[in-house]
Amino acid sequence: MRGRIGRVVGTEGGSVDAVIGAQRLSLPSRLRALITGMTVLAAVCIAGVALTLRPPGEDWWAIPLVTVMVAISRLWIVRRYIGGSGILVDWGEAVLIVGLVLISPAWTVLTAALGTAVAMAWKRFDPVKAWFNVATTIVGVSIAALVMVAIAGAQPDPISWRGALALAVMATISALVSELACAAAVAFSRGDTFRTVLFEGVGTRALGLVMNFAIGAMILAVARYAPYLLVVLPPVLWLLIEGFAGRVRTRIERRMWQRLTVATREMGHLDIDAVLRTAILESAKLFSADVVEVEWKRANGDAVLTRGDAAGKIWQGKPGIYRPEQTAYPVSLVNGSGPSFGELRLCFRSQVRLPEREQLALSTLGSALAGTMQNAYVHQQLHDLATQDSLTGLANRPCLMAEGNAVLTSGHGTVALMLLDLDHFRQVNDTLGHEAGDDLLRVVADRLRARVTPGETLARLGGDEFALLMPGQADLKGASGHARDRARTLLGALGGPLVVDGVELSVEASAGVVAAETGSCDMVELLRRADSAMYRAKARGVELVEFDAERDTASVDRLALASEMQAALAADDQIVIQLQPSVDLVGGAPLGAEVLVRWKHPRRGLLSPASFIPDLEHTDLIAPLTRRVFELALGTYRTWLDDGIDAPVAVNLSARSLLDRELPEEVGRLLAEFDVPPDRLVLEITETAMMSELEIVDEVLTALRELGVRLSLDDFGTGFSSLQSVARVTVDEIKIDRQFVIAMGSSRQAEAVVRMTVGLAQTLGLRAIAEGVETAQQRAELVKLGCHGAQGFYFYPPLDPDDAKTVLAARGGPDGPPQ
Structure with a gap:
């Protein structure tokens, strides 16, 4: 019996047929060697048969009978398919059991070979395929008959225990030889391991062998003890075969859907x-x-x-x-x-x-x-969109910052940065127009890109500013020298004339370079140093200047800023908040308000977070500042609630805050102190901070979720792993970054991102809030896309707490927390 799973080819034969037929255009070398080996073995077996063959006696009629039975067993095949492959079952071993009782082993080998050849010709198999089947049959039957003769002699008595044992061993060996040859052919064809193919569906094949032996024994028993029942034997055999086929079909279809599930998951x-x-x-x-x-x-x-x-x-x-x-x-x-x-x-x-x-x-x-x-x-x-500059195709600022920070925190070697700015670029825009200016930037980008070496990152930071990140030097001195050489190479690339809009232009540029050891600073500081060097180059009228720490005054300003922030936190009136409501796009009702921290600086006036938060994140002052913002936000909500206004407040968490294991406990204490329900506090987290690989970030986010506060994924789409961030952390709200909302009317890609984000939020049961809505057209487009809410100057600017309270009261309050 053949039970191998193999491709069904042509008029469907055994699995070996499938392999040979499928590969006849180009046989793998190992498959060719297998066919050659089987041919040699078959020739040896035929030679042995010729030496032992005797003329038939009175039982000559059994020779054509067995030949016909073998051919029928090869043609009457149970076929059950699975994905172009099938369990193909013939009844060759059952016929061999009958044949070896009726005729001599030598004639059994010849009749098996002849019957198989007749079946192959009837099916019009490819000659190579047909011969492999015949050769396998000759080898398998010869070895099986030889073992049978050794156990019980030629033509054993099937009723005796020795004869029955000999026939069972014979059938097993014949099937085993066929299976080994078949497994090798399938493995060589598919590139699988021999072991994997051999044990594939082994249970089904073993059951098939048992059925072969049972059918052979049944035929012999009926022929000896009740020959008149031979006329009803075919229907009985048909029922047995169909029952077996149904079992095979159920198992193989179950396995097919299991494998299909694995495939879709992979x-x-x-x-x-x-x-x-x-x-x-x-x-x-x-x-x-x-x-x-x-x-x-x-x-x-x-x-x-x-x-x-x-x-x-x-x-x-x-x-x-x-x-x-x-x-x-x-x-x-x-x-x-x-x-x-x-x-x-x-x-x-x-x-x-x-x-x-x-x-x-x-x-x-x-x-x-x-x-x-x-x-x-x-x-x-x-x-x-998040990592490439749409105009030039180079990396953009977020991409450069992320890659730079990754290198700076790696702890290996040094990193250098070049900042390059085109001189008099505004004159090109004023004279030839903005389209010509864009064309010039593309040409410059192509010139610079052609000089970039593997491992470097070239980025456009905006306007006419370009940057080159250069990691990999072993020491600081080598990194500085390498940065200067690379800067001169890129400046030289701009030396020739550039043709823009049919006009030949001569472009000049100024560059600043800086080198630092990893771990000594972050990317914000490295970029600031390169920027300082570049502007000194412009001021001195030279092409290139390297950063000089002795002339740098920014570090002194940072120390002064930290000292002033300590004083601000000690005072009661310097750290204040404003609130910008978000609204339901359909009904217009406020959904809540985002808390925006402001610093009433005694000398510099009202400062936005961008003026001081980045510097404070490198100090120990970020924690007390965050605590002050929570106190102001929760105090404001409590005041609103006492006046009958229930509007959730959203507080932005910095990346540094997510590294503070004490933050969840502090938030819980403040919620209890101000008697604020946890679900009325929304914590906005940027996806870049959320996707940190540090375990502490997962611990903090999990603890915050357990408190019952809501999480909002801020600036969605600007990081590197937007979809993974949604899958990694359970959030309640997605805020679409303003850059996509603003560009939605002119960029198909930006519109696709907004549509995808809204659809993703709807699928996951989250609220989608669009940031930066400034026009009625943007609002209409968002409504059309099914966006739930929005925030921006079109609706409300940032308001003082009293003004925000008036707005929320006038509009009737929100429609509830994020669901």
């Missing part, structure tokens, strides 16, 4: 290339396809074709290549009710039947792949 990547690679690999294994193709269209209309196989070989290029495979089963890639954007195709080198159940499984896999590809593509768009 595709859960957020990188499009990883999604395609996994989909191709899993599809090739699940459906035993020679090649799997995924053809799809990017947003810009470019078509991409990715081809691969179960061995992990992947090729990507443009569609239209020659496909050598004869059979292809396509399924459209459709996400939801939208249009098709591509196809997943299973390709087979031979004619292959893919039954209806397996086509349904393929359709399911295609739907899963479509959804995963769309998620990965949106994630890539988010990543590009």
